Amino acid sequence: MTDAAETAPTRRRTSIGGRRNPESAAAILDAAAAILAENGLGGFSIEAVARRAGAGKPTIYRWWPNKAALLIDVYARQKETVLQADTGSLQGDLEDVLSRLFDFWRHTPAGAAFRSIIAEAQSDPEALERLRAFLIERRAYVREIVERGIARGDLPADADGAAIVEMLFGFAWMRLLTGDLGAAEDIPRRVHLILKGAA
Amino acid sequence: MTDAAETAPTRRRTSIGGRRNPESAAAILDAAAAILAENGLGGFSIEAVARRAGAGKPTIYRWWPNKAALLIDVYARQKETVLQADTGSLQGDLEDVLSRLFDFWRHTPAGAAFRSIIAEAQSDPEALERLRAFLIERRAYVREIVERGIARGDLPADADGAAIVEMLFGFAWMRLLTGDLGAAEDIPRRVHLILKGAA
Amino acid sequence: MTDAAETAPTRRRTSIGGRRNPESAAAILDAAAAILAENGLGGFSIEAVARRAGAGKPTIYRWWPNKAALLIDVYARQKETVLQADTGSLQGDLEDVLSRLFDFWRHTPAGAAFRSIIAEAQSDPEALERLRAFLIERRAYVREIVERGIARGDLPADADGAAIVEMLFGFAWMRLLTGDLGAAEDIPRRVHLILKGAA
């Protein structure tokens, strides 16, 4: 069971001329996701990814400056899933967002990837900056949902949207980082707690 | 506090018989804390700690099975500060706890240590278990404050104490992990959000 | 099968007052010999000897300044076997000495011990000095046999006894050091070669 052979079994991948080979990029991201899913951050190294992808280390370093960047790409590659949600009520929308997020983290390599990104950010300032930027973007998305709820009248006009979003993300992170994604059933209560507080 | 050992290592530390030498343990924890404070988790390695402490690596491994255990001890060593709080109201008590916690994380090596512990736990299952155990204990402490508030009548008897505590810790972790401990001024609003939601 | 229990099964060994405990010395030498016989020089360490002997390391260091000294004692402890030989002819006497020596090296821990002593002497000048001293003594013994042969008329009076002895020992060492003690059957031819040369 040579891992490298999984995605590109028959032929050896090589240069396609003076530009990036998308097959290589894909193989690298696939390999990275697979390693994360199987062995977690512990077994994740550039060497291991290169080995499994059948790629040269310099090829990885050419396109991703460091481990964090690669992890972020692994994460970003699968995030389409989480997007939309409109259930008619803010409570429902937020429940939906969090449920999807928990599922996404639990059932794809994304969870392991995101845990790794956070971990990496604790020792690498640049990775922290990337994480913060990413977080701002993600929060903005949920913020919109909250604002929509305010517009809809689910919350008073002066409700603190930023606080709501921050508390919910804090809750989600805590669950992710402590390996507690399983207990998704108290998402509704938590959302309710926050929304009632903001009312 | 590590200065004494650094500038005036008057005599060589050695065994004091067939049992643990507390001086060595102290020197190691001091060195670990100092490295964490100065270089962050990136520069933190058992080798570096041993070097700075003037200790042998095996001495460290004898007493701390891995990096995570050492980090937890570094953290635990300074936590007395956070304890007390009784301001008369639950809002005040929780504000006080969080403010002290933020200060503690910001102004001692404990913040860097705790960030490192969380990061480490993302790749080391055993470290994760230690972290969860630690977290349970810490939450229980804040939980007591909440229960006291309930007894006092600040919250209805059926208020969900666990949820309150979890949301507050989630908030604190988020701030710690994203390097946002500075903005402690919105602690009161966050506490208020939660308490109002629980009322 | 706790090794320490072999020689002193029931009771724990301890001090017998302000002087050397012969039981300890014996246990240490036994353990050293056993380790050498079973694992060779590779597995031989002061720690291992102490462990197996149920002795403290300082007890070993108190009586043997270094590994070489201990090895020499292990060797010396068993050498009585090799001694006497008087077959009536010099050829016979020397054959007898060499055969006994080969057997001694092959069938007791002494062979491993002596190989270890020689090895040790290549990195430790003091051990080399001890080895040379030991060698002088052993050669003198064989030298006597040769002189007896000269007196008996087996060799001319001007025969170079030192050379004879040195060549025979060189032969024996070579066999020992290359693990070739098995082929003892050509001892007679080698002795004959030398004696004929000296005639």
Add this chain to the structure above:
Amino acid sequence: MTDAAETAPTRRRTSIGGRRNPESAAAILDAAAAILAENGLGGFSIEAVARRAGAGKPTIYRWWPNKAALLIDVYARQKETVLQADTGSLQGDLEDVLSRLFDFWRHTPAGAAFRSIIAEAQSDPEALERLRAFLIERRAYVREIVERGIARGDLPADADGAAIVEMLFGFAWMRLLTGDLGAAEDIPRRVHLILKGAA
């Protein structure tokens, strides 16, 4: 010869592509020889060699599986000196071979290297095997000289060449291992003893 690398390490050595860098190999062997010459086997460690060679330990382990292999290469690297010898008589040829060998061992790091190889072989079975193989080859070379002497009529046709060679090597080893290479003046007598015995 190692000076160039030590005092003028003008530029950093690095990879030259996916194949062995001969400069690194040379630097490592130089460093090993120098350490052996200066500090003997006692100061010889892979770490020390790497340090002195300005090489990484893995680079050494990549090409030499263990200490013994490296020592053998150090030895082999300098052995061209010993080869030739044709003085017209077997006595002269053998004297020449032994004298050259003694000089070689005394005046180059080869002596220390070979002592170390023998020592290493006493604890490492694989090293012993390498040593035996090497020995067979070296003996074959001297054996040829002896056969040439037999062909020339210096010895009877039924002379035991193997015995002659073994006794001479045994003598040389003994001198090497006991630090007695100085007294080279009795080489002729020893050779004569053997040849007369074989006549």
Add this chain to the structure above:
DNA sequence: GCGTAAACGAGACGGTACGTCGCGTCTTAGG
């Protein structure tokens, strides 16, 4: 006959070296 001295086991101490792994950089040979 009792205190002292020395040896005992145990095991911690500061170290050095082990052999392995991953880092990020470099150079090749070949599309």
Add this chain to the structure above:
DNA sequence: CCTAAGACGCGACGTACCGTCTCGTTTACGC
């Protein structure tokens, strides 16, 4: 100019022994 390959210097990993130290205990000897 990109690709797979893989060597390079570096440095941390966790382990094994080194030789030294101090402990608390156990005798025997000498005052």
